[in-house]
Amino acid sequence: MDTAPPLPHDAWSAWHPRELAxxxxxxxxxxxxxxxxxxxxxxGVETRPHExxxxTILRADFPAFRAVLPDLRLHAADDGKVWPLAENETPPAGVAQVWCADVAARCWRVDMMLEDGTPETWVYKRDPSIRRPRGEMVRLTEEGIAYLAPEAVLLFKAKHRRDKDEADFSRALPKLNEAERRWLRACIARAFPGHAWLDALPVTRP
Incomplete structure (x- = not known):
């Protein structure tokens, strides 16, 4: 039985994405x-520190990812609470985050997010009517690391508008192409009517 005391919520020493890949x-x-x-x-560059x-993975695939991370102790995280999952326990319905603890190093390494799309379709969890083919929403770096398209990342960040979210939006905006801007504007207008970022994403001709 694991008798180690619980990890503090801020005990993060996260992997680099390359380590995860x-x-x-x-x-x-x-x-x-x-x-x-x-x-x-x-x-293509680390623009700021990341705590x-x-x-993200499909919820149904949780056992497969747990199996390839045997040295990590998995914890469900929801509403400010974090609790360990038993060896064969799956996160309860409605819980979308699993924090992964490195038991030996006594720190959190990665946050596994559970989504309800399909292998073919990406679905925005805050409004399931917003969806696109997964092949359009997931990209690869030259090293082969998969990452969510920037317009989708910014759609998630639009909800909270923390200082880092505002900085991320300002940094990304000049690099977004017209199609990415149009999609992001339409989705923000649907999910967050009156959002301040809409003024920075003017309507343009397709």
Whole structure:
């Protein structure tokens, strides 16, 4: 039985996305880096420090990813609470985050996000009517690291608008092409009517 005391919520020493990709090499199920690191993989440079690393998988594929991360202790995370999952336990319905603890190093290494799309279709969890073919929403770096498209990352960031989200949006905006801007504007207008970022994403002709 694991008798180690619980890890503090801020005990993060996250992997680099390259480490995650190495550990997931050979897994056939879809996954991709999300959050701020996904934007930096798109930029091709680390633009700011990252306190954590997030990646997303399909909820149904959780056992497959757990099997390739045997040295990590998995914890469900929801509403500010974090609790360990038993050896063969799956996260409860409605829980979309699994924090992965490196028991030996006494730190969190990665945040596994559970999504309800399909291998073919990416679905925005806050509004399932927003969906696109997964092949359009997941990209690869030259090293083969999968990451979520920048317009989708920014759609997630639009909800909270923390300082880092505002900085990420300002940094990404000049690099977005017209199609990416149009999609992001339409989705923000649907999910967050009146959002301040809409002024920076003017309507243009297709």
């Amino acid at each position: 190495d550990r997931l090499a050979g897994v056939p199920q879809p996954w991709c880096v999300v959050g701020g690191w996904a934007l930096d993989l798109w930029h 954590d690393l997030e990646f």
